[in-house]
Amino acid sequence: MNSILKTMGAAVLGGTIILGSYKIFIEDSPESQIQIGNTESFLPVTPVSYEENTSIAGVDFTEAAEKTVHAVVHVKNLTVSRGRPTMRDYMYGRVPQQQAIGTGSGVIITKDGYIVTNNHVIANSSALEVTLNDNRTYKATVVGTEPTSDIALIKIETDADLPFVAFGDSDQVKIGEWVLAVGNPFNLTSTVTAGIISAKGRDLDVRDSTPQSFIQTDAAVNPGNSGGALVNTRGELVGINTAIQSPTGSYTGYSFAVPSNNARKVIQDLMEFGFVQKGMLGISGGQINGKVATEMGLSSSEGIYVSEVVTDSGADMAGLRKGDIITDIDGVRMKSFADLTGYVGSKNPGDRVTARILRNGKERDLEIEITKNSTVTIPALEMDLRDLNSDEKEEFQVNDGVRIVGTQGNLARYDMTGYVLTKINDRSVKNVEDLRSLMQKVTPNESLIIELKNAKGETERLRLIAD
Template sequence: MKKFASLLFVSILGGVISIGAYKFFSETPEKVEQASVFEQQTYVPTNFVNTPTTNAATNGIDFTVAAEKTIHAVVHVKNKMTKVAPRSIWDLYNGTGRPQTQIGSGSGVIITPDGYIVTNNHVIKESNEIQVTLNNNKNYIATLVGTDSNMDIALLKIEADEELPYISFGDSDNAKIGEWVLAVGNPFNLTSTVTAGIISAKGRDLNEGDKLSQSFIQTDAAVNPGNSGGALVNTNGELIGINTAISSQTGSYIGYSFAVPSNIAQKIVNDLLEFGDVQKGLLGVSGGSLNSVVAERLSIDETEGFYVDKVFEDSGADKAGIVKGDIIKKLDDVKISKFSDLSGYLSAKRPGDVVNVMVLRDDDFETFAVTLVKEEIANSVNLMNMTLENLSKEDAEKLEINYGLKVTDNNNPQLYKELGITPGYVLVEVNGKKVKSAEALKGFINSYGEDQVKILAFISPKGQYERFIFR
C-alpha cells in the first residue's frame, strides 16, 4: 500500500512538472510574439504623427488665423497640354503623329484683389489652356503674363467680377530658421490643404555645381505633388515663399520641401509687370563657395564666404574696387556663407541697385558700394556657320509656335545647298530638345561644343517640320 501511495505521488508530481514545463516552453514565446507585434503597431504610426503641430498647440501657438487668411487665396491650377505624339516608327522619323491631350495640376497664390496669381513655371509649362479653380469652386480661364524658368516662377491673370481674397508678400530675408510656417496647396487634387512645420534651412541650392544657382527656403512642412505653386506663409499669414520642390526618392514627401523665397518671387512679378521680362543685376565677379578643401588649396584660413576668383572689366565690382582674392562676407546686412546666399540675395535686386559688399582682404574687413549692371542677353547665336536670331512675335504667330530661332544667314554649304536650309527657316530642336532662346543655345554650345550636335529639326517658311540627323 505504501509503495502504491509513493508511486501515485511521484506520478502526480511528474505530471505537474510536465504540465508546468509545457506551459513555460509553449506559451512564453506566444506572449513574446504578441508583445513584439504590439510594440510594432505602436511604433510605426509615430513616423507619421505631426508632432510639431502638437507641440505648437501645447506652447500656445495658434495657426488658425494664418490658415483663415490664406486658404481662400490659394487656388487649384490645371494645365491642359495638347501634344502630337508619334504612333509608329514612321511617325517618329517624319515628325508626325496624332494629337494627345494631357492634364497637369498644381497650386497658385492670388497676390492682388484684381486676379494676379503666382505659381511655378513647371506647373503651366507647355500649356495650351490654363484653368484656375478658386476655393469657392468658381472656375476661370487664366492668361499667362510671363515666366522665369530659372527660378521656376510664373505669373497668371484671371478676370473676376468681384475682388478676390489675396495674400500679401512678407519679407523672406527676415524669416528665421526654426520659425513656424504653413504650407497651403492642393496635393493629390485635394483642395485647400494646410500643413505645418518649421523652416529647416535657408539658402538651399538643389543644383550645386550648376551655373543656374538657386536659393530655396527648406521646411519640414508636408508638401506633396500638387502643392507646387502653393503658399508658404508665416504665423501672421504673410507670404514668405512659393512651394516648389520636395526631396524624395519616391516622388512623395519624406521629410523636406523647398520654396522660392518671397523676395525673389515678388521681384520677378514686378519685373514681368513693368518690363515684360526679368531684369537681372550682376555684381561682376566669378568664383565659388569656401570650405575646408578649397581653403587648403588656396592657402587661406577662411572656410565661409564667397571667394572672388575673377572681376570682370568695367563691371560694378571692378569700378567699386573689389579685386581677385577678396572674400565676400556680407551683402548689405545679409551674411554670405556660400554661393547660394550671394545669388539668392542678388536675385531680388535689379540693374542699377546699389549693394554694400563687405569683403575680407588681408585680414581686414572693407565695404564697397557696388552698382549692379544689367545682364546682357544674347539675341543671336552662330551654329554650324548659320546665324540664328530669337523668333519675333510676328513669325511666332505666323507659324503658330512659341519657341525657336530664325535662320537669318547660312554659310554652311551642306545645310544650304544640299538640305535647303535657307534664311526664313526656324530651328526648333537640337538633339531632340526644344530651342527656347539664343542664350540657351549659346549656353549649350559653350558647354558641350558643336560636335555634340547630332540632330537638328526645323520648320520651313511653309510650316513643314523637317528633321536632319548627322553622323
C-alpha cells in the same frame, strides 16, 4: 507637383541668375543660404517680426490658415502633345495628338486676379483653368514666365475683389520658424500642413552652373502643391512651394520653396516690363570652408572667395579684386555663393549694394552698382550664354560670337564653360540678341550643328536636337 519633379532632389532650376560661378571652393555638404534685399514695390509687402512665442504650445495656426486658404487656387493645365502613331497614321500621313491634364496650385497676390505659380505647373499649356476655394472657376491667361527661377504669373478676370496674400520678407525668416504650406496635393483642395524652416539657401543640383537658392521646410508637400503658398504664422507669403526631395516622388521629409523676395522681383518685372531684368555683381568665385581657410591662411572660414572680376562690371568699377573675400552684403551674411546669387537676384540693374570684404586681413566696405547681366538662358540649346567682351574677342581671335558660361539638362555633364559659340547651321552668331533671333526660327526637334571655339582656339562641332 507633376512628374517634372526629379526623384532624389527635384528642383526646376532656380537660382537663376546671374553671377558666373565655378565652384572652386566647395563645402563638404552642398549647403548655402539665401538672402534677398528689400525693394520698393507695388505688391503688398509685410515686414516680418519675431516677437511671438515660437514653441508649439504658443503658436496658433488658425489665423494664418484662414488668411491663406481662400487665396490659394487650384490650377489645371490642359496640354496637347504628339501621340504615338499607329501604322494607319503612317499610311495616311496623320500626326496623332493626345491631351493631358496637369494640376497644381497658385497664390492670388492682388485683388484684381494676378496669380503666381510655378512655371512647370503651366508649361506648354493649351488652356488654363483656375478654381477658387469657393469653387468658382475661371479661365486664366499667362502674363509671363521665368523658367530659370520656375516662376510664372497668370491672370483671371473677375468683377469682384479677390482675397490675396501679402508678401513677407523672406530675408528675415529664421531657421526653426513655424510655417504653413497651403495647396492642392493629389487634387485635395485647400490643404494646409505645418512645419518649420529647416534650412535656407539650398542648392539642390550641384551640377548646375548657377547656384540655386531654396528655402527648405519639413511641412508636408506633395504632387499638386507646386505653386502653392509657404506662409509664416501671420499669413505672410515667404515662399512658393516648388519641389520635393524623395526617392518615391512623394513627400518623405523635406520640401523646397522659391523665396518670396525672389518671386516678388520676378513678378514685378513681368508686370511692369513683360520680361525679367537680371543684374549681376560681376564676379566668379566660390564659398570657403574651414579647411580652405586654414590652407590659405585666412582669418575667416565663411564668405565668398573672389577668383575673377568681370571687366567693366559693377564689382570691377568699385575696386573689387581677385583674392578678396566678401563676408556680407547690406548687412546680410554671405556664407555661400548661393547666398550671393539669391541676394543679387532680387536686385535690378542700377541698384547699389554695400559689400563688406576682407583684403589682406583687413575689413573694408565697397559700394557696388548692380550692372545689367548679359547672360541669357537658351532652353533649346540647354546653354547659358553672354556677349563677348573686347578682351575675349582678342583672346579667341573672333569678331563675333557668344561665350558659354554654363550648360543644363543633358549637356550639364560636359564642362563647356569658356567655349565660344560662333555658328549655328553655318550661320554666324554675332551676339546674344542675334542668337535669340535665330533660335526663334528653329522648330522643335530640328537638327542643329553648333560650331564652337575652345580655349586653345580650336574649332569643334556639336550636333544637337532642338527642344
